[in-house]
Amino acid sequence: MERPRSGPALLAIPLAMMAVIATVDILSPSDIHLGPLLVVAPAITASFAGPRPTACVGALAVTVLVVIGLARGVITTANLQVQIVSLIAISAFIVAFDYLREHSRRELVQVRTVSDAAQRVLLRPLPPHLGPLTVASSYRAAHTGAHIGGDLYAAARTRSSTRLIIGDVRGKGLGTLGDTAQLLGAFRAAAHRQAPLTDLVAYLEGSVAWGLAEPGAQEDQDPAAPPPTEIGEGFVTALIIDIPDQQAQLTMINCGHPSPLLLRHGRAVALDVPQPAPPLGLRTLTSAAHPYTPTCFPFQAGDLLLLYTDGVSEARDSGGEFYPLPARLGHLHQLGLHTPDALLTALNADLDTHVGAPLADDAAMLAVTRRPSPPTTAG
Numbered sequence: 001m002e003r004p005r006s007g008p009a010l011l012a013i014p015l016a017m018m019a020v021i022a023t024v025d026i027l028s029p030s031d032i033h034l035g036p037l038l039v040v041a042p043a044i045t046a047s048f049a050g051p052r053p054t055a056c057v058g059a060l061a062v063t064v065l066v067v068i069g070l071a072r073g074v075i076t077t078a079n080l081q082v083q084i085v086s087l088i089a090i091s092a093f094i095v096a097f098d099y100l101r102e103h104s105r106r107e108l109v110q111v112r113t114v115s116d117a118a119q120r121v122l123l124r125p126l127p128p129h130l131g132p133l134t135v136a137s138s139y140r141a142a143h144t145g146a147h148i149g150g151d152l153y154a155a156a157r158t159r160s161s162t163r164l165i166i167g168d169v170r171g172k173g174l175g176t177l178g179d180t181a182q183l184l185g186a187f188r189a190a191a192h193r194q195a196p197l198t199d200l201v202a203y204l205e206g207s208v209a210w211g212l213a214e215p216g217a218q219e220d221q222d223p224a225a226p227p228p229t230e231i232g233e234g235f236v237t238a239l240i241i242d243i244p245d246q247q248a249q250l251t252m253i254n255c256g257h258p259s260p261l262l263l264r265h266g267r268a269v270a271l272d273v274p275q276p277a278p279p280l281g282l283r284t285l286t287s288a289a290h291p292y293t294p295t296c297f298p299f300q301a302g303d304l305l306l307l308y309t310d311g312v313s314e315a316r317d318s319g320g321e322f323y324p325l326p327a328r329l330g331h332l333h334q335l336g337l338h339t340p341d342a343l344l345t346a347l348n349a350d351l352d353t354h355v356g357a358p359l360a361d362d363a364a365m366l367a368v369t370r371r372p373s374p375p376t377t378a379g
C-alpha cells in the first residue's frame with residue numbers, strides 16, 4: 001500500500017516536459033501559444049509523488065510560464081495573465097486532490113493494519129506442528145478487503161492430545177465478528193483442560209447461548225432461568241475434534257457442521273457421525289436430557305483430515321453447480337499433494353478456477369495429517 005517514492009528519474013519527466021514546452025513556445029510564431037500545456041507537469045507529478053513535490057512542480061510551471069511571457073514580450077497581455085491565473089488555480093486544485101488522496105491512503109493503511117491485528121487476535125496463526133500432527137489452515141472472507149468473517153477455527157493442546165474446532169456463525173462477513181470472538185475465546189479458555197469432549201461442547205453451547213441472548217429479554221424473566229435466545233435466529237455450526245497423541249484415532253462431536261473428509265490412498269471419505277448434535281445455540285430446541293455423543297474414527301499415520309465450512313462445499317460456478325469437493329480433493333491427493341500446506345494451496349486455486357469469481361461466502365479450511373512415529377532403536 002505504500003506509494004512509490006518519487007526519485008530523481010521520475011521527477012525528471014515533468015521537468016523535461018516543461019523545458020521542451022518552454023523552448024518550443026519561445027521559438028514558435030507569435031500566433032502559437034503552448035504555455036497552457038504546462039499544466040501537465042503538476043498533473044503527472046501527482047501520479048507518483050506527494051502534495052509537496054506536486055506543489056513545487058506547479059510553482060515551477062507558473063514560473064516557466066512567466067519566463068515565456070517575458071521572453072516573448074507578452075507578459076502584460078490579458079491572454080497571458082489569464083493563462084497564469086488559470087495555471088495557478090489548476091495546480092492548486094491538483095495539489096489539494098493529491099493531499100486528500102494521500103490522507104485517504106494513510107487511513108486505509110491504518111485500517112488494514114488494525115484488520116491484520118484483529119485477524120491475529122481472533123484467528124491466531126496455527127503452528128505447523130501440534131504434537132504428532134502437521135497442520136495447515138486457510139481463511140477467505142466474503143467481504144472484499146476483509147481478512148476475517150463468520151467462519152472460525154482454532155487448535156489447543158492438552159497433555160496428551162490436540163483439540164480442533166472449526167465453525168460457521170450464522171450470517172457472513174463482518175457482522176459476525178462478535179459471535180466469532182466469543183466462541184473462539186470460550187474454546188481457548190477450556191479446550192486445553194483435560195475435561196471430556198462432551199463437557200467441552202456443553203461449555204461451548206452455554207457460552208454461545210449466553211452470547212446470542214436477545215438484549216433486554218432478561219428484564220421480564222426469572223433471574224434463575226437461563227438467558228433466552230433468539231430461537232432459530234442465532235446459532236453456530238461447529239465441529240469439535242480430539243486427536244490423541246498415542247492412539248491412531250480421533251474423537252468427534254458434530255454440531256450441525258459439514259462432515260470432514262478423510263483422505264487415505266487418494267480417496268476422500270466423509271466422516272459422518274450417527275448422532276449429530278444441533279448447532280451451538282439451538283440446544284433449547286432439543287431435549288435437555290439428550291447428551292452429546294462422541295464418535296471415534298481411525299486416524300492413522302499418513303492419513304489427511306480436511307475440515308471445512310460450507311463456503312467451500314457450496315461454492316457455485318457460473319452454471320450453478322456446486323464445487324465437487326470430495327472428488328477434487330481425491331484427485332489433488334493422487335497428484336502427489338500429500339502435505340496439508342500444499343494441498344490447501346492447490347485446493348484454493350482449484351476452487352477459484354471452478355467459481356471464476358469472488359466467493360459469495362466465507363470459506364475456511366483446516367488440513368491435518370499425523371506424522372509417522374519415529375522408529376524405536378533396540379537397546
